[in-house]
Amino acid sequence: MSTISLSTATAISATARPATRLRLTARGRGVLLAVASVPLAVGIAFAAISGGSAIASGADKPVAAVETITVMPGDTLWSIAxxxxxEADPRDVIGDISRMNLLRGGEIQIGQELAIPAQYAE
Structure with a gap:
């Protein structure tokens, strides 16, 4: 049989707390949180201040005039094209009108305004 012997020196050192343990109070945790959040707040403020000038205003962009046609009773995309x-192939004209007006399946309604692509506008 084997025996284990404990000395009082090892038993006391095992139960003693380390001397370097850090204890934070509620106020200390608040201060640490505030100090850690300062770089984040500075970064957000910098992005907000400098990011506003990067937005394009489009003020110097020329305005494109779009010609429109109102759909009348009996009109179809084929007749409009x-x-x-x-002089153009009606299938190409219908495709251009459908893409420009986001038409699904070529369905049009009476009174609907259809934008005409620039190459077909008079």
Missing amino acids: GSIAP
């Missing part, structure tokens, strides 16, 4: 561009 034939009337605005009789």
